[in-house]
Amino acid sequence: MSKFNQVSCGNCGLDNICLPRGLSQQEINSISEVVKAKKTLQRGEFLYHEGDNFRGILAIKSGSAKLVACDQHGNEHILNILLPGELLGFDGLSDEKHSCAAIALETTSFCLLPADSMEELFQNVPSMTRELFRHSGEKMVEDKNQLILSKRPAEERLAYFLISLSERLKRRGFSASEFKLSLSRQEIGNHLGLALETVSRLLKKFQDDGLILVQNRFITIINLQALRNLLQLSDSD
Amino acid sequence: MSKFNQVSCGNCGLDNICLPRGLSQQEINSISEVVKAKKTLQRGEFLYHEGDNFRGILAIKSGSAKLVACDQHGNEHILNILLPGELLGFDGLSDEKHSCAAIALETTSFCLLPADSMEELFQNVPSMTRELFRHSGEKMVEDKNQLILSKRPAEERLAYFLISLSERLKRRGFSASEFKLSLSRQEIGNHLGLALETVSRLLKKFQDDGLILVQNRFITIINLQALRNLLQLSDSD
DNA sequence: AGTTAGATTTGATTCAGGTCAAAATCCTGA
DNA sequence: TCAGGATTTTGACCTGAATCAAATCTAACT
Numbered sequence: 232m233s234k235f236n237q238v239s240c241g242n243c244g245l246d247n248i249c250l251p252r253g254l255s256q257q258e259i260n261s262i263s264e265v266v267k268a269k270k271t272l273q274r275g276e277f278l279y280h281e282g283d284n285f286r287g288i289l290a291i292k293s294g295s296a297k298l299v300a301c302d303q304h305g306n307e308h309i310l311n312i313l314l315p316g317e318l319l320g321f322d323g324l325s326d327e328k329h330s331c332a333a334i335a336l337e338t339t340s341f342c343l344l345p346a347d348s349m350e351e352l353f354q355n356v357p358s359m360t361r362e363l364f365r366h367s368g369e370k371m372v373e374d375k376n377q378l379i380l381s382k383r384p385a386e387e388r389l390a391y392f393l394i395s396l397s398e399r400l401k402r403r404g405f406s407a408s409e410f411k412l413s414l415s416r417q418e419i420g421n422h423l424g425l426a427l428e429t430v431s432r433l434l435k436k437f438q439d440d441g442l443i444l445v446q447n448r449f450i451t452i453i454n455l456q457a458l459r460n461l462l463q464l465s466d467s468d
Numbered sequence: 469m470s471k472f473n474q475v476s477c478g479n480c481g482l483d484n485i486c487l488p489r490g491l492s493q494q495e496i497n498s499i500s501e502v503v504k505a506k507k508t509l510q511r512g513e514f515l516y517h518e519g520d521n522f523r524g525i526l527a528i529k530s531g532s533a534k535l536v537a538c539d540q541h542g543n544e545h546i547l548n549i550l551l552p553g554e555l556l557g558f559d560g561l562s563d564e565k566h567s568c569a570a571i572a573l574e575t576t577s578f579c580l581l582p583a584d585s586m587e588e589l590f591q592n593v594p595s596m597t598r599e600l601f602r603h604s605g606e607k608m609v610e611d612k613n614q615l616i617l618s619k620r621p622a623e624e625r626l627a628y629f630l631i632s633l634s635e636r637l638k639r640r641g642f643s644a645s646e647f648k649l650s651l652s653r654q655e656i657g658n659h660l661g662l663a664l665e666t667v668s669r670l671l672k673k674f675q676d677d678g679l680i681l682v683q684n685r686f687i688t689i690i691n692l693q694a695l696r697n698l699l700q701l702s703d704s705d
Numbered sequence: 706a707g708t709t710a711g712a713t714t715t716g717a718t719t720c721a722g723g724t725c726a727a728a729a730t731c732c733t734g735a
Numbered sequence: 736t737c738a739g740g741a742t743t744t745t746g747a748c749c750t751g752a753a754t755c756a757a758a759t760c761t762a763a764c765t
């Protein structure tokens with residue numbers, strides 16, 4: 232359970248994918264001064280709980296996390312998966328309370344841009360504010376895509392899920408074609424709005440069709456184009 | 469097609485529900501200087517198109533609009549409905565291009581907070597920046613709710629849709645129990661991921677159960693509590 | 706290595722909601 | 736006011752994916 236310790240954002244290996252994208256050295260310094268880095272958690276530990284006071288925007292440095300919200304029935308819904316270099320915590324921006332929980336899916340480290348330094352930052356580093364809005368806009372575009380996806384058949388949802396993981400891992404410098412799912416079939420199903428049996432059957436089908444190779448939670452993407460085609464071919468409305 | 473003309477945000481009837489919530493007079497003046505007000509559109513006209521350059525955040529003054537995105541197949545998806553006092557345009561924040569279109573559902577007027585004055589505003593009115601983030605966070609919480617809802621059965625989706633409309637209209641000073649849908653059954657179905665026939669059948673069912681009264685597109689909510697209960701009772705996962 | 710709880714696969718069955726088709730209603734413009 | 740198109744309702748039928756139920760498999764811990 233390491234304590235926060237100071238590390239310059241400029242020296243961080245994530246500097247190209249995390250917040251300080253296209254900022255001047257001076258601006259990066261301003262950010263580094265206030266960013267708290269970095270804390271490490273084990274699988275299952277919470278980055279924050281639903282209802283927690285908003286303490287700032289977090290950035291995943293390594294590992295992964297899931298955003299989980301509970302509905303009225305107490306059912307959990309996995310809203311999103313966060314990979315290294317991705318930001319989270321925006322769900323606390325509106326009313327100072329987090330509207331969902333963030334839970335580590337494996338050993339995971341992260342940084343914190345504290346809430347109480349944000350206003351100061353808005354004034355000193357306006358382009359950084361712009362950058363934060365950009366990220367927040369990206370989140371919304373992602374949400375939009377998920378919303379559209381939620382109306383599509385099971386096959387497309389799972390295909391999109393795999394492609395999206397692959398692309399995001401690639402952008403972060405990991406292999407786009409081989410990766411380990413940090414989610415169970417149950418969790419994938421929950422995230423995509425499918426029964427776990429459906430997830431299992433479809434993974435099998437994708438394998439039988441030569442699109443992917445499934446070894447427990449290890450996925451190898453064999454035919455990315457064919458996988459992509461699943462998103463293009465079908466029709467509706 | 470009226471031209472933009474200057475009206476102080478402080479004098480606007482929407483000032484409590486739109487942006488300037490809890491800002492000082494001086495801060496409101498700063499905003500008023502840059503906000504362009506107001507333009508009027510007819511049903512079917514675009515506030516902005518998908519792919520348009522981001523020109524700023526818009527606020528609906530009167531009327532209503534829908535956010536529409538096209539997927540790979542060219543199918544339209546109604547992502548959201550915007551009512552008076554609500555902000556839109558956040559989908560253009562991430563990459564300067566709007567990722568969906570905004571279309572007037574009836575005669576609709578709106579204001580514009582121009583993009584090119586935003587950075588200036590970030591510096592001069594930091595609490596306003598905070599306010600914008602708050603709004604943006606609210607949008608995400610809404611998206612979250614919609615995402616959770618998209619996994620629930622048809623009945624709950626429609627119930628939520630009606631309740632949400634009712635609550636939002638109420639907050640804006642309109643009747644919470646009687647309102648006219650500015651969407652066709654087709655559009656409601658599209659928005660909720662249901663067939664238009666299903667929407668029609670469920671509206672009938674709600675009426676038969678004494679929850680609402682349906683007269684073409686006029687809805688009267690008769691038993692709000694019972695409608696709410698639909699969201700509470702059922703189980704899943 | 707053996708035990709066991711959890712995760713995954715596989716098969717059989719069911720059902721919510723989609724699709725298709727047709728009738729009824731509404732609405733607009735001549 | 737009427738005609739014609741769009742919207743909505745209603746009914747019959749079908750299908751994708753959920754549910755239920757077992758049989759495997761896996762990984763962690765003695």
